[in-house]
């Protein structure tokens with residue numbers, strides 16, 4: 001197939017590009033050219049430069065060509081998706097959009113396991129500390145709404161909604177937040193009970209799901225949760241991560257209401273501590289398993305590779321680690337508190 005990707009060199013889209021090349025497709029990626037990436041089998045790769053926020057730029061990249069499929073990996077608001085529809089409608093056999101589970105998590109009416117039909121439940125009042133991103137979820141919903149309106153036989157849309165994507169080269173380094181703290185051997189400050197269940201997805205599983213959609217006609221006009229099978233609470237995550245690191249850990253849970261008052265708990269973007277889901281979020285995988293025979297990699301397998309990458313190649317730090325002593329001070333105060 002001839003495939004066009006808006007994006008194509010980043011964390012998720014870069015893996016997708018490589019998988020599609022591995023499968024023998026001809027792939028044209030569209031990026032600004034800021035992020036470099038190297039690919040195997042690059043003789044079947046075209047790279048056009050431009051900015052996806054500009055309709056003229058996207059149109060000129062397409063140059064009147066027709067593709068069997070297009071992926072939009074980086075639409076973040078309704079305008080992004082409108083530009084994609086205007087540029088691509090009539091030029092692609094099908095259109096696959098990268099959404100997020102945050103479209104569910106801006107509502108407090110979702111019921112677990114969260115099925116794909118719960119994407120438009122009434123949004124909660126604005127909650128800046130929503131760990132899934134409040135504005136992010138609202139804007140990603142807007143993308144989907146634009147696309148479902150454009151969806152039709154001449155422009156069949158498929159929407160994929162990944163959860164937290166993890167693995168080597170993760171630009172958010174969410175897992176490293178906990179890895180760095182476990183490796184320093186000091187106690188871990190955990191917000192709330194740490195008992196709420198959540199799910200991650202390994203980057204290779206996520207990218208594979210995006211690629212596999214092309215193989216199954218039943219995916220046209222459908223949306224899918226893209227989530228790992230493993231379900232665990234933050235406390236369980238930390239135990240399993242510590243086992244991979246061959247470390248022992250001491251977890252100190254701080255009541256959520258106290259945690260929320262700590263200056264170290266927040267920044268302008270919301271919660272600092274990753275995977276602090278504050279409520280249980282379990283997603284249904286029934287549909288994706290039925291329609292694309294999806295299977296995920298077990299936590300310990302992908303986490304081992306991820307830890308190896310952080311140990312051997314990652315040069316950054318973890319979020320908020322510069323204030324680690326303040327976390328330890330809180331733990332000390334909790335311990336010395338009478339009663």
Ligand SMILES: NC(=O)c1ccc[n+]([C@@H]2O[C@H](COP(=O)([O-])OP(=O)(O)OC[C@H]3O[C@@H](n4cnc5c(N)ncnc54)[C@H](OP(=O)(O)O)[C@@H]3O)[C@@H](O)[C@H]2O)c1
Nearest residue numbers: 007008009010011012013031032033034035051052100165
């Ligand atoms: N990471 C997660 O945990 C997670 C979870 C759920 C959903 N998602 C979704 O995943 C998608 C993002 O994945 P990612 O962060 O891994 O990004 P990505 O798609 O893998 O990487 C960003 C790519 O887009 C290009 N790009 C960025 N801005 C551009 C622009 N204005 N015009 C053209 N190209 C542009 C970048 O290259 P240049 O910089 O060179 O242009 C790069 O190739 C989003 O749709 C997000 O909502 C992510």
